[in-house]
Amino acid sequence: xxxxxxxxxxxxxxxxxxxxxxxxxxxxxxxxxxxxxxxxxxxxxxxxxxxxxxxxxxxxxxxxxxxxxxxxxxxxxxxxxxxxxxxxxxxxxxxxxxxxxxxxxxxxxxxxxx
Amino acid sequence: xxxxxxxxxxxxxxxxxxxxxxxxxxxxxxxxxxxxxxxxxxxxxxxxxxxxxxxxxxxxxxxxxxxxxxxxxxxxxxxxxxxxxxxxxxxxxxxxxxxxxxxxxxxxxxxxxxxx
Numbered sequence: 397x398x399x400x401x402x403x404x405x406x407x408x409x410x411x412x413x414x415x416x417x418x419x420x421x422x423x424x425x426x427x428x429x430x431x432x433x434x435x436x437x438x439x440x441x442x443x444x445x446x447x448x449x450x451x452x453x454x455x456x457x458x459x460x461x462x463x464x465x466x467x468x469x470x471x472x473x474x475x476x477x478x479x480x481x482x483x484x485x486x487x488x489x490x491x492x493x494x495x496x497x498x499x500x501x502x503x504x505x506x507x508x509x510x
Numbered sequence: 511x512x513x514x515x516x517x518x519x520x521x522x523x524x525x526x527x528x529x530x531x532x533x534x535x536x537x538x539x540x541x542x543x544x545x546x547x548x549x550x551x552x553x554x555x556x557x558x559x560x561x562x563x564x565x566x567x568x569x570x571x572x573x574x575x576x577x578x579x580x581x582x583x584x585x586x587x588x589x590x591x592x593x594x595x596x597x598x599x600x601x602x603x604x605x606x607x608x609x610x611x612x613x614x615x616x617x618x619x620x621x622x623x624x625x626x
Contacts, residue, residue, distance in 0.1 A: 432617075439514070439619045440553075497555065497566065498555070501552060502552030
């Protein structure tokens with residue numbers, strides 16, 4: 397079956413530090429990959445996505461590259477801000493029957509201190 | 511436009527009682543999903559609807575859990591004879607179509623259920 401494994405948190409960084417959150421996946425097909433973010437007190441929001449190998453998703457300074465050879469989709473940001481403090485979820489979408497289903501990792505809590 | 515809404519935002523109940531959780535998806539979204547978010551467990555898929563049909567109920571943890579969707583819109587998740595292990599945040603999401611590869615799901619704020 398499909399699964400997503402992401403680095404366990406919590407991750408605590410100082411403002412302007414470099415961020416990497418590792419994500420690897422197992423899938424039987426050719427999934428699309430996503431990063432979702434959950435800010436305190438809010439619902440999950442799509443942060444970025446990539447639909448095929450070597451695609452790079454990017455948004456709000458965050459980037460992730462779909463690496464088929466290493467089955468990875470690591471999230472990076474060059475300079476984090478306090479407002480980036482949130483829980484980050486890696487997810488994949490793969491077909492089951494005729495419909496697509498999202499499988500999520502367990503989430504990584506990021507805290508950025510001023 | 512309006513996003514996905516869920517009610518109630520918080521629910522405290524006693525063990526053994528039944529609860530109903532409601533989800534209003536984004537207008538025009540034909541697919542609707544229920545997840546459960548427990549501490550340390552991430553997002554656990556429960557069930558999804560395409561229209562009013564539920565092709566995949568594989569995530570429902572027991573027969574105490576059921577869900578329905580009427581008119582291709584509002585969905586209700588019912589938990590009968592609640593147990594303490596049912597305490598979690600229940601999230602609802604909707605998307606344009608379940609058969610679309612990108613399948614961007616839009617999430618509601620969740621219902622926090624506490625079973626005493």
